[in-house]
Amino acid sequence: MNVGEGARSVRDMRSSAAWACEVARQHLEQPLPRRWSHTQGVARQARSIASTLGDAADFVEAAAWLHDVGYAPDLVLTDFHPLDGARYLRDVHHADEHLCRLVAHHSCALIEARERGLDEALVREFGSEPPAFIEALIYCDMTTSPDGDIMSVERRIDEITARYGSGHLVTRAITSAAPTLVGAVRQIEKELHTVS
Ligand SMILES: [Fe+2]
16 A cells, blocks of 8 residues: 555544444444453553554554454354454445455454465455554554453463464464564554654
8 A cells, every 4th residue: 555545544534433442342242242352452552552653543443443343243254353354344334445454454364364265365355465554453452462451462472372272273373473463563662662
């Protein structure tokens, strides 16, 4: 995506966090309370880095609210939540294209998509390049525990690996994505340090 496209998307999505919160709540709060706690924690992390995001703060918070909506039982189609969530936002809500791409690619989703044989669909529908603000969303997701508490990215990766177990495709994907995930978190930490 070029910078102009990103800026236009951000303008379009101003004041969208409240809408995104309600969409996520509707799909996650009752059926998946632990996932809802995690989502609330990810959104809190988005607000905590608002000073680094300028005009994009509301947009990134919206993405934080919606990044895991594809886990909702009523939205599962492929069983790959980044793709199911992004398709739902695109097809049902006609959501901003950049927001859909962020959800589709969140936390190195393309690596896991390859493991699942869904990479061609992901790239065809939501592009091959990680969209702008992907590092910010990685920071929010990968420093939040499954219960919504703050956690280091290293512990988060260990937690995911332990939860799925060795040999699982999610473990293979997160292991391969780890350097990118840690690098993104370090980048945002540096930006936070610079603005404080
Ligand atoms: Fe998440």
